[in-house]
Amino acid sequence: xxxxxxxxxxxxxxxxxxxxxxxxxxxxxxxxxxxxxxxxxxxxxxxxxxxxxxxxxxxxxxxxxxxxxxxxxxxxxxxxxxxxxxxxxxxxxxxxxxxxxxxxxxxxxxxxxxxxxxxxxxxxxxxxxxxxxxxxxxxxxxxxxxxxxxxxxxxxxxxxxxxxxxxxxxxxxxxxxxxxxxxxxxxxxxxxxxxxxxxxxxxxxxxxxxxxxxxxxxxxxxxxxxxxxxxxxxxxxxxxxxxxxxxxxxxxxxxxxxxxxxxxxxxxxxxxxxxxxxxxxxxxxxxxxxxxxxxxxxxxxxxxxxxxxx
Amino acid sequence: xxxxxxxxxxxxxxxxxxxxxxxxxxxxxxxxxxxxxxxxxxxxxxxxxxxxxxxxxxxxxxxxxxxxxxxxxxxxxxxxxxxxxxxxxxxxxxxxxxxxxxxxxxxxxxxxxxxxxxxxxxxxxxxxxxxxxxxxxxxxxxxxxxxxxxxxxxxxxxxxxxxxxxxxxxxxxxxxxxxxxxxxxxxxxxxxxxxxxxxxxxxxxxxxxxxxxxxxxxxxxxxxxxxxxxxxxxxxxxxxxxxxxxxxxxxxxxxxxxxxxxxxxxxxxxxxxxxxxxxxxxxxxxxxxxxxxxxxxxxxxxxxxxxxxxxxxxxxxxxxxxxxxxxxxxxxxxxxxxxxxxxxxxxxxxxxxxxxxxxxxxxxxxxxxxxxxxxxxxxxxxxxxxxxxxxxxxxxxxxxxx
Ligand code: SF4
Ligand code: SF4
Numbered sequence: 001x002x003x004x005x006x007x008x009x010x011x012x013x014x015x016x017x018x019x020x021x022x023x024x025x026x027x028x029x030x031x032x033x034x035x036x037x038x039x040x041x042x043x044x045x046x047x048x049x050x051x052x053x054x055x056x057x058x059x060x061x062x063x064x065x066x067x068x069x070x071x072x073x074x075x076x077x078x079x080x081x082x083x084x085x086x087x088x089x090x091x092x093x094x095x096x097x098x099x100x101x102x103x104x105x106x107x108x109x110x111x112x113x114x115x116x117x118x119x120x121x122x123x124x125x126x127x128x129x130x131x132x133x134x135x136x137x138x139x140x141x142x143x144x145x146x147x148x149x150x151x152x153x154x155x156x157x158x159x160x161x162x163x164x165x166x167x168x169x170x171x172x173x174x175x176x177x178x179x180x181x182x183x184x185x186x187x188x189x190x191x192x193x194x195x196x197x198x199x200x201x202x203x204x205x206x207x208x209x210x211x212x213x214x215x216x217x218x219x220x221x222x223x224x225x226x227x228x229x230x231x232x233x234x235x236x237x238x239x240x241x242x243x244x245x246x247x248x249x250x251x252x253x254x255x256x257x258x259x260x261x262x263x264x265x266x267x268x269x270x271x272x273x274x275x276x277x278x279x280x281x282x283x284x285x286x287x288x289x290x291x292x293x294x295x296x297x298x299x300x301x302x303x304x305x306x307x308x309x310x
Numbered sequence: 311x312x313x314x315x316x317x318x319x320x321x322x323x324x325x326x327x328x329x330x331x332x333x334x335x336x337x338x339x340x341x342x343x344x345x346x347x348x349x350x351x352x353x354x355x356x357x358x359x360x361x362x363x364x365x366x367x368x369x370x371x372x373x374x375x376x377x378x379x380x381x382x383x384x385x386x387x388x389x390x391x392x393x394x395x396x397x398x399x400x401x402x403x404x405x406x407x408x409x410x411x412x413x414x415x416x417x418x419x420x421x422x423x424x425x426x427x428x429x430x431x432x433x434x435x436x437x438x439x440x441x442x443x444x445x446x447x448x449x450x451x452x453x454x455x456x457x458x459x460x461x462x463x464x465x466x467x468x469x470x471x472x473x474x475x476x477x478x479x480x481x482x483x484x485x486x487x488x489x490x491x492x493x494x495x496x497x498x499x500x501x502x503x504x505x506x507x508x509x510x511x512x513x514x515x516x517x518x519x520x521x522x523x524x525x526x527x528x529x530x531x532x533x534x535x536x537x538x539x540x541x542x543x544x545x546x547x548x549x550x551x552x553x554x555x556x557x558x559x560x561x562x563x564x565x566x567x568x569x570x571x572x573x574x575x576x577x578x579x580x581x582x583x584x585x586x587x588x589x590x591x592x593x594x595x596x597x598x599x600x601x602x603x604x605x606x607x608x609x610x611x612x613x614x615x616x617x618x619x620x621x622x623x624x625x626x627x628x629x630x631x632x633x634x635x636x637x638x639x640x641x642x643x644x645x646x647x648x649x650x651x652x653x654x655x656x657x658x659x660x661x662x663x664x665x666x667x668x669x670x671x672x673x674x675x676x677x678x679x680x681x682x683x684x685x686x687x688x689x690x691x692x693x694x695x696x697x698x699x700x701x702x703x704x705x706x707x708x709x710x711x712x
Contacts, residue, residue: 094668098371130517136443136455154447157435159374160454164517168667171371172435174364180435260520271516272453275532279456279506286502290402294494297404 068200075199125245128267242267351683382429391543393419460507528595542651578640620650
């Protein structure tokens with residue numbers, strides 16, 4: 001700050017002036033920082049809209065024909081050869097979604113000798129998604145109709161969304177050097193008006209996948225659970241992570257067929273709200289505190305230097 | 311080139327030697343090792359930009375983060391905190407006896423951050439969009455955005471803090487005077503930014519309670535990251551001053567052994583308190599998360615290695631070192647602290663992440679080569695600057711007066 005801290009003889013009045021200047025500096029820093037975006041104390045909350053759309057998957061109806069996978073391939077121009085969807089070989093191992101497979105059906109054996117259960121996985125279209133809150137570039141969006149969509153035009157490729165997703169659904173085009181995209185199911189958002197339903201729901205020969213208003217689907221799921229005691233009394237996705245737009249019902253306990261258990265009922269992004277809201281507090285109090293300590297230290301040093309002089 | 315220009319280059323760039331002598335002086339065993347590493351790593355970096363991440367890394371859809379983030383970014387930024395600790399100690403708390411260590415600390419910090427961002431640019435899918443989150447499409451509710459914003463501002467501040475040495479080297483008096491005026495403001499703003507982004511780096515993982523192993527996941531992650539980076543940053547200063555003393559001893563005219571040992575003990579004390587705070591928080595986070603049942607698994611053993619070897623052992627070394635006034639013990643403690651910090655960041659960002667998902671990530675040799683190349687760059691740039699600019703010594707025409 002001042003150049004001649006050791007020549008305190010003429011510096012007596014400086015410490016007060018300095019103090020004021022520092023207070024001003026601290027104040028300015030404090031005042032400026034809340035203007036910086038990112039100090040959002042109130043992160044956006046998405047209330048479930050009453051018209052939110054959803055998909056209900058009844059695992060007891062699925063026969064593992066994989067026509068939903070084939071339909072997804074076609075609707076999203078994923079470029080896989082149709083023959084891929086004819087073979088049962090794929091059931092030999094558990095697959096995950098990747099850049100050209102937005103949905104995969106896996107064959108799960110719940111217990112020794114038990115009948116297999118076919119489980120279709122894809123993005124869950126969470127109502128308050130971790131991926132949306134993770135993205136520093138606002139590439140992800142939760143739409144009012146329920147679909148969670150992605151905009152490659154602003155994505156920087158940090159892959160935090162992939163890491164943040166509780167279900168590890170988003171995949172990446174690692175082989176593209178010049179325009180790699182994050183890829184995942186978007187509920188056929190872009191042609192849902194034309195098609196009336198996501199490709200997988202339209203094609204399913206077993207009616208294992210139905211599409212509609214979330215409220216209505218939950219009603220429907222409840223009805224099925226009530227009518228048939230064989231169902232597990234749980235609608236997966238109704239409450240998990242604050243609710244998702246993909247709902248599952250099953251006759252086999254979910255934990256035996258690869259579903260994560262004990263998911264929090266709070267939306268995932270809530271875990272960061274507390275931290276995010278401490279940041280503006282830090283921005284305001286810390287500069288003032290540091291400036292205060294500094295001025296005390298300075299005054300002490302000045303006094304000491306003066307003692308040395310005398 | 312004018313004769314004056316030639317003389318200037320000879321004096322300031324070539325360290326007073328002729329071009330031939332200077333080049334010859336570069337041929338040393340360590341430089342050859344470094345050159346060999348760069349000869350492998352540099353082509354890999356180029357390959358990554360031509361053929362993409364898929365061709366060069368072992369990253370997968372399940373493990374999208376590898377050592378370019380775990381080592382270069384999370385560890386690199388954490389050990390670079392020494393610059394912050396030093397300016398706060400000297401300028402805010404008035405521990406002026408540490409002044410001779412401020413400039414090397416700032417340089418280490420600045421280079422650490424700069425290289426971390428370089429590593430990030432190699433890792434990002436579309437690095438040319440690095441400014442997007444800041445200026446084009448701001449995801450203000452994202453912790454990653456907070457990290458980006460604070461990092462960007464802090465690197466600017468660190469550059470300003472480093473600049474005095476550069477302008478003194480170039481004898482730019484007017485700029486020097488101006489830098490002097492904004493100095494304390496930069497220190498204060500910088501401190502706020504460091505606390506912000508170091509804790510935010512930990513907060514990135516708050517979204518992953520189902521993906522990060524319960525022994526490492528904790529709501530305290532932001533505070534754990536901050537406490538550990540302060541300890542690790544200070545320890546790094548000790549390590550760095552140890553190496554500097556060996557390599558650049560001739561420059562340290564005003565720094566005799568005794569002073570250095572005394573300062574080392576002081577730094578050891580500071581690092582020890584930060585480690586204690588860190589250890590306490592770490593245990594508290596396990597108690598809070600009720601994760602004791604994981605202790606007796608393989609993961610628990612690995613966790614214990616991190617706690618015992620990475621935190622408890624250096625704490626004891628510091629304690630003994632301070633008690634017996636042995637700078638050597640403090641130096642050992644510092645080396646172990648830095649390694650412990652490395653282990654922690656690798657665990658949180660890479661190893662214990664996605665622990666319950668089927669495929670494991672092991673870095674490819676190309677990823678390792680690139681990370682090693684960045685380290686070599688760091689050492690080379692550090693040495694180039696220290697050999698020329700007033701970092702360890704002061705120029706007579708610019709006495710020490712900040
Ligand atoms: S399942 Fe994953 S990708 Fe899909 S909305 Fe939820 S967080 Fe996002
Ligand atoms: S990879 Fe793209 S979409 Fe995903 S968080 Fe990063 S910027 Fe957002």
